[in-house]
Amino acid sequence: MILGAGQAGGEAAFRLRANGFSGAITLLGEEPFLPYQRPPLSKAHLLGDMAVEALFLRESSAFEAADIMVHTGARAEAIDRAAREIRLSTGERLGYDRLILAAGSSARRPGFARGELQGLHVLRSIADVARLRPEMRAGARLAVIGAGYIGLEVAAIARKLGLAVTVFEAADRPLARVAHPMTARFFRDLHETHGVRFEFSAAIAGIEGNTRVTGLRRADGSVFACDLALLGIGGIPESGLAEAAGLACDNGIVVDDSMRSTDPAIFAIGDCCRRPIPLYDRRMERLESVHNALESARIAAFVIAHEADPETPHKAPMLEAPWFWSDQYDVKLQIVGLSAGHDQIVLRGEGPCFTLFYLMSGRVLAADCINMPGDFPGARKLVQERLRVAPEILRDTSLPMKEILRLAAAPVAQSQ
Ligand SMILES: Cc1cc2nc3c(=O)[nH]c(=O)nc-3n(C[C@H](O)[C@H](O)[C@H](O)COP(=O)(O)OP(=O)(O)OC[C@H]3O[C@@H](n4cnc5c(N)ncnc54)[C@H](O)[C@@H]3O)c2cc1C
The missing domain is CATH 3.30.390.30 (FAD/NAD-linked reductase, C-terminal dimerisation domain)
Known part of the structure; x- marks a missing residue:
């Protein structure tokens, strides 16, 4: 059973089959879609240059051919470790011998932005793009909170679409957590050349508006008027079910080199796990990247297939140094x-x-x-x-x- 039908979950399912795993594979996903790639959500898909269909990692016929059962629109609500069952929001219970948690991560929301407000956006899914894209009209004023990769990529697309863009960042430069000041300087200059305004060392204390965003309130009480706002202040691991089931979690579900959690029958992969990185002295990291999703899925699939059939030689996946990319302008x-x-x-x-x-x-x-x-x-x-x-x-x-x-x-x- 694989909980989470995203980049990592989809990869794990096919890798299990490629490793000769012959047991039943069920892929459970809350979204109404087959596994899809998220990077274009803040790039070509947001711009309107890439259709939803082009995001899917594989066609439904590939799942049928590999005998992978996909349950879309199915939200898991609890893990019963004693019974080895998952409980769905419908009340249905599904049993497992081995469980792979691949629930990804969700957008971090500051306390002042918890409620639903028209014009206030996050960007993690196809549904988020469907909400945001129609509001990205030329001339509209967009406030981006957070100058990380997603915030900067959205800023770049917004400029291409003719919006007025202001980026608010708590640090004194963009990409402060992830990039050297020299790289940060390059991206600051790039965006400013394209007409983006930055406010660094910014402290946003609230969102203005009753049903719809009308502005951002700074800590000093001043208000920045805008028509829409994007929260781009990072992700938090979807580890709630694991935590409630008693698995060790610490900024992600803690796993070992095999992607195994503190329950030997449960593995965790992708954005939701925190794992040792072999090339970096097994330092524990929670990474949000396509490489991490693919590599951790391949490791878990290899280990599970090998345990199911130890007689057959299985080829361990090649471990790569983590990689990532970003496209802006x-x-x-x-x-x-x-x-x-x-x-x-x-x-x-x-x-x-x-x-x-x-x-x-x-x-x-x-x-x-x-x-x-x-x-x-x-x-x-x-x-x-x-x-x-x-x-x-x-x-x-x-x-x-x-x-x-x-x-x-x-x-x-x-x-x-
Ligand atoms: C906008 C955006 C741009 C990105 N750009 C890049 C990039 O340029 N380069 C790069 O390397 N990485 C990029 N990433 C990161 C990369 O896409 C992720 O690291 C990767 O998708 C993680 O895969 P995952 O399978 O762990 O999670 P996801 O792909 O997020 O899949 C998790 C799935 O689990 C489902 N789920 C969660 N909880 C439950 C539940 N209880 N029951 C059922 N289903 C559940 C979710 O709905 C989701 O479909 C980007 C991410 C985003 C959001």
């Missing part, structure tokens, strides 16, 4: 690795096309490639293999990445 940002702990920054390139390498003790920990798609595969290899490279070599744009990889020193031991 005509800029493509590609990130590989986790930069926390870096002690050196090396800049390769300049202007609108550069790669920022994050090093620790001389080895490449992570990289942000901005309009440098040619650098990205090489950067992934440097990070994946923990290679040491002299900064002057990384910096030298006359050297293609292929040559840099050749010059890079031998991999260092994982324990160093």
